[in-house]
Amino acid sequence: xxxxxxxxxxxxxxxxxxxxxxxxxxxxxxxxxxxxxxxxxxxxxxxxxxxxxxxxxxxxxxxxxxxxxxxxxxxxxxxxxxxxxxxxxxxxxxxxxxxxxxxxxxxxxxxxxxxxxxxxxxxxxxxxxxxxxxxxxxxxxxxxxxxxxxxxxxxxxxxxxxxxxxxxxxxxxxxxxxxxxxxxxxxxxxxxxxxxxxxxxxxxxxxxxxxxxxxxxxxxxxxxxxxxxxxxxxxxxxxxxxxxxxxxxxxxxxxxxxxxxxxxxxxxxxxxxxxxxxxxxxxxxxxxxxxxxxxxxxxxxxxxxxxx
Amino acid sequence: xxxxxxxxxxxxxxxxxxxxxxxxxxxxxxxxxxxxxxxxxxxxxxxxxxxxxxxxxxxxxxxxxxxxxxxxxxxxxxxxxxxxxxxxxxxxxxxxxxxxxxxxxxxxxxxxxxxxxxxxxxxxxxxxxxxxxxxxxxxxxxxxxxxxxxxxxxxxxxxxxxxxxxxxxxxxxxxxxxxxxxxxxxxxxxxxxxxxxxxxxxxxxxx
Numbered sequence: 001x002x003x004x005x006x007x008x009x010x011x012x013x014x015x016x017x018x019x020x021x022x023x024x025x026x027x028x029x030x031x032x033x034x035x036x037x038x039x040x041x042x043x044x045x046x047x048x049x050x051x052x053x054x055x056x057x058x059x060x061x062x063x064x065x066x067x068x069x070x071x072x073x074x075x076x077x078x079x080x081x082x083x084x085x086x087x088x089x090x091x092x093x094x095x096x097x098x099x100x101x102x103x104x105x106x107x108x109x110x111x112x113x114x115x116x117x118x119x120x121x122x123x124x125x126x127x128x129x130x131x132x133x134x135x136x137x138x139x140x141x142x143x144x145x146x147x148x149x150x151x152x153x154x155x156x157x158x159x160x161x162x163x164x165x166x167x168x169x170x171x172x173x174x175x176x177x178x179x180x181x182x183x184x185x186x187x188x189x190x191x192x193x194x195x196x197x198x199x200x201x202x203x204x205x206x207x208x209x210x211x212x213x214x215x216x217x218x219x220x221x222x223x224x225x226x227x228x229x230x231x232x233x234x235x236x237x238x239x240x241x242x243x244x245x246x247x248x249x250x251x252x253x254x255x256x257x258x259x260x261x262x263x264x265x266x267x268x269x270x271x272x273x274x275x276x277x278x279x280x281x282x283x284x285x286x287x288x289x290x291x292x293x294x295x296x297x298x299x300x301x302x303x304x305x306x307x308x
Numbered sequence: 309x310x311x312x313x314x315x316x317x318x319x320x321x322x323x324x325x326x327x328x329x330x331x332x333x334x335x336x337x338x339x340x341x342x343x344x345x346x347x348x349x350x351x352x353x354x355x356x357x358x359x360x361x362x363x364x365x366x367x368x369x370x371x372x373x374x375x376x377x378x379x380x381x382x383x384x385x386x387x388x389x390x391x392x393x394x395x396x397x398x399x400x401x402x403x404x405x406x407x408x409x410x411x412x413x414x415x416x417x418x419x420x421x422x423x424x425x426x427x428x429x430x431x432x433x434x435x436x437x438x439x440x441x442x443x444x445x446x447x448x449x450x451x452x453x454x455x456x457x458x459x460x461x462x463x464x465x466x467x468x469x470x471x472x473x474x475x476x477x478x479x480x481x482x483x484x485x486x487x488x489x490x491x492x493x494x495x496x497x498x499x500x501x502x503x504x505x506x507x508x509x510x511x512x513x514x515x
Contacts, residue, residue, distance in 0.1 A: 134362025138376040139352035153366050
């Protein structure tokens, strides 16, 4: 037998794949999704708390958040999962019995939170200080201004990085196999590995890999799509309503001034005679970047101290 | 408020609504010190418009105006929408309610910002170089809204580099340099009979 066909049979044995497929679909895929989705939710909530604590003016919030982030980002995921899954097992035993599955989710969430916290923090800090000032000037408290104005914008800016973290999470979910799950709790990787171990053929593992790709590759395209949208702006959805449009953006060129009596103006509506033909709503991105061209980019916290 | 860049005009304006706490002195509104009030409550009585508009880009124009009405004045959605639309109508932007700020010109954005501040029925309006970031052909529309507001009796403190506007609309013009008000008085006095040499130099440069 030549090496090539050996290679082919080791990895692309259709029968071995067919044998593993039902269990992959009914057990592996649901478990991987449960692990990844619940850890994504928990990790995102925890990450947001870490992000807010990380930019807090109170050092008793800021420092623990920094230490947490350093520790959980710095440890190998496998080590964290083992430490938590095994270390907290006696505690888990008292709360929900011998099942290591919740501890696996907890460990994945804690790891994800450290990364997601940093992603959210960088997004929140990228929001111009002027936004906070604008919200405070309306009478919003600092926390309302953060919640309603700053955090929503900050998170929007880092959605691509957040989705990337979810991709990493899906792959890391394979590591809970360290915790010795029972047959019905096995996720994709573990099932592939079990078939490979019993048959000596790696095809089932390759099938598991294909499942991971089927989950992650669409997500990478979601990232690209979000990224494009953020970069170029969303397509204009509002219907063009040109009648009110007396001063216009750069798109339609400079407008005629009539005289220098500059505080008397037609701002309550263009005089009928001066109405231009409706301008085309081209390139929504063109006008998008303009307003902030002179916006200051100083750090949020520097200004947050000033804006009381 | 007129004066060279860095003279403290914007800082003074921000002490009035306590975006910056004054180190010394007092701020009186209707004869009462505002320094003991809750700053957030004070800022609902004192509207402010910024050089860079500071509209919230992730919300529609309508939501920009209704946000504080709903969250701070606790109006219902329909009521807040009605107030906001009426206010947008006044600045000539009723048709832009569903646009995003980024889809508007600078002048339109600034008028939305004015509508957003006015919707809270402030007793005083502060304008921090409201037209300085605008392309020249857009300045007029914003100044027009401000002049109308003044004619309607609104008390306003306006930091501006538009000397013609200051002269025509202001009751009192104050000239600041290096953190100090050097001269203040009726516009005619300040612009035509300037006493302080620093003010004369400034006027000679800008007029």
